[in-house]
Amino acid sequence: MxxxxxxxxxxxxxxxxxxxxxxxxxxxxxxxxxxxxxxxxxxxxxxxxxxxxxxxLQSVVKVLSFMVAAHHHGIEEIMRYVDVEPTGDSFNSIVRLESNNNKPFNPMINAGAITIASLLPGQSMFDKVKSVTSFIEKILNKQVSVNNEVYMSEYHSADYNRAIAYILQANGFLKSDVEEALQVYLQLCSISxxxxxxxxxxxxxxxxxxxxxxxxxxxxxxxxxxxxxxxxxxxxxxxxxxxxxxxxxxxxxxxxxxxxxxxxxxxxxxxxxxxxxxxxxxxxxxxxxxxxxxxxxxxxxxxxxx
Missing domain, CATH: 3.40.710.10 (DD-peptidase/beta-lactamase superfamily)
Known part of the structure; x- marks a missing residue:
């Protein structure tokens, strides 16, 4: 070694x-x-x-939530809402969302991940979060949980992500309301x-x-x-x-x-x-x-x- x-x-x-x-x-x-x-x-x-x-996990969870949503809906359906192109922009950029009514360029930036959060299987916020935590638990063969302190800290400092979510909603790329998509996304980021x-x-x-x-x-x-x-x-x-x-x-x-x-x-x-x-x-x-x-x-x- x-x-x-x-x-x-x-x-x-x-x-x-x-x-x-x-x-x-x-x-x-x-x-x-x-x-x-x-x-x-x-x-x-x-x-x-x-x-x-x-x-x-923070943004590492974006890989896992993308896989859960894509496995459930199929790649063709997911690509109606999120593309798979790199941007070269910062992870929380809204520049490309504001021009030409663009869908998010990929699921690894915040805009794409918030959209993916709205597409996760389940009727409620709890169900959507559970779809990802259950997937992780099967990989790890153990239970995982959301760090509530980190989640609440992120939620109360999420103005920029909330702005991104409202632009996504206005452009027709969210499959749930803004608060649900945002809360699902932030809870997933806060998995320990x-x-x-x-x-x-x-x-x-x-x-x-x-x-x-x-x-x-x-x-x-x-x-x-x-x-x-x-x-x-x-x-x-x-x-x-x-x-x-x-x-x-x-x-x-x-x-x-x-x-x-x-x-x-x-x-x-x-x-x-x-x-x-x-x-x-x-x-x-x-x-x-x-x-x-x-x-x-x-x-x-x-x-x-x-």
């Missing part, structure tokens, strides 16, 4: 170059020096740092997990769902991974794809999942799921240590998948 341990120790120092998300008050309380990494294959795992420490959980989720994607009973079509999983590659790291996605070359999705909590289709990292071989937590983020919203770790890991173990 020598090489990966060296990468981890060198990368952990990068936490000094980022700051915790302050625009969501509950996230501002995170320890900026925290950094944990879990790598998981079908047979074994490597864990560095405290991989039991809990945090919230740890780094080991993230690695299991990433391994589910790496194996196209073959490692557990959580139902989702291979086609939907492949589209989700393509979206991660092109749109998963906010408006750093192009550079990440060019220089790291792994499907990945980040959240402003400092969470990142990354997918290795077929690789070899120390004694781990084959499909590998990677979960990271480093709440010190950059101006784009990505974990500073997480980005650095994945870049060094990809180079050291020749993981570039393009």
């Amino acid at each position: 020598k090489n990966i341990q060296i990468i981890y120790e060198n990368t952990k120092k990068m936490t000094q170059k980022g700051k915790v998300a302050s625009y969501i008050p509950a996230l501002a309380e995170a320890d900026s020096t925290a950094f944990s990494v879990s790598l998981m294959s079908m047979d074994d795992k490597i864990e560095l740092g405290d991989c039991t420490k809990t945090f919230t 997990v740890n780094s080991s959980d993230l690695a299991k989720i990433a391994l589910y994607l790496a194996t196209n769902g073959q490692n557990c009973e959580a139902a989702c079509s291979k086609n939907v999983i492949n589209i989700a991974k393509a979206l991660m590659m092109t749109c998963g790291m906010y408006n750093f996605s192009g550079k990440f794809a060019a220089f790291v070359g792994l499907p990945a999705k980040s959240g402003v909590s400092g969470a990142i999942i990354a997918v290795v289709k077929d690789g070899e990292i120390e004694h781990l071989k084959g499909p590998i799921g990677i979960g990271l937590y480093g709440p010190a983020i950059d101006d784009v919203g990505n974990s500073v240590a997480g980005i650095d770790f994945l870049a060094k890991l990809s180079k050291q173990y020749d993981l570039f998948c393009l």
Whole structure:
């Protein structure tokens, strides 16, 4: 484990170059020096740092909610409301929504994720949230819950997301009212997990769902991974794809999942799921240590998948 341990120790120092998300008050309380990494294959795992420490999924959940909605409705129906094109804009941009009555460019930005939240199966807010938490529970083989403190903190500071939701409603892209779509979206962002959980989720994607009973079509999983590659790291996605070359999705909590289709990292071989937590983020919203770790890991173990 020598090489990966060296990468981890060198990368952990990068936490000094980022700051915790302050625009969501509950996230501002995170320890900026925290950094944990879990790598998981079908047979074994490597864990560095405290991989039991809990945090919230934030935007990482956008991958999972998209898969649940797309598996339920079918890709053709979903694409009536959300496209699959990268934007190069910040995750909460409304510029393209205001021009030409555009539908959201992809499910990895806030506008797309709020639209997806309105499309989740179920008649009530509770049902829609449950459709995603149940999916996650099948992947993890354990119960998950919404961190109510984080949810309420996000809800009371959600003016920008509420504005996005009203534009979506005005343009005919919401399938529920604004408050329901917003509350579903924010509750999903506030689901508590740890780094080991993230690695299991990433391994589910790496194996196209073959490692557990959580139902989702291979086609939907492949589209989700393509979206991660092109749109998963906010408006750093192009550079990440060019220089790291792994499907990945980040959240402003400092969470990142990354997918290795077929690789070899120390004694781990084959499909590998990677979960990271480093709440010190950059101006784009990505974990500073997480980005650095994945870049060094990809180079050291020749993981570039393009």
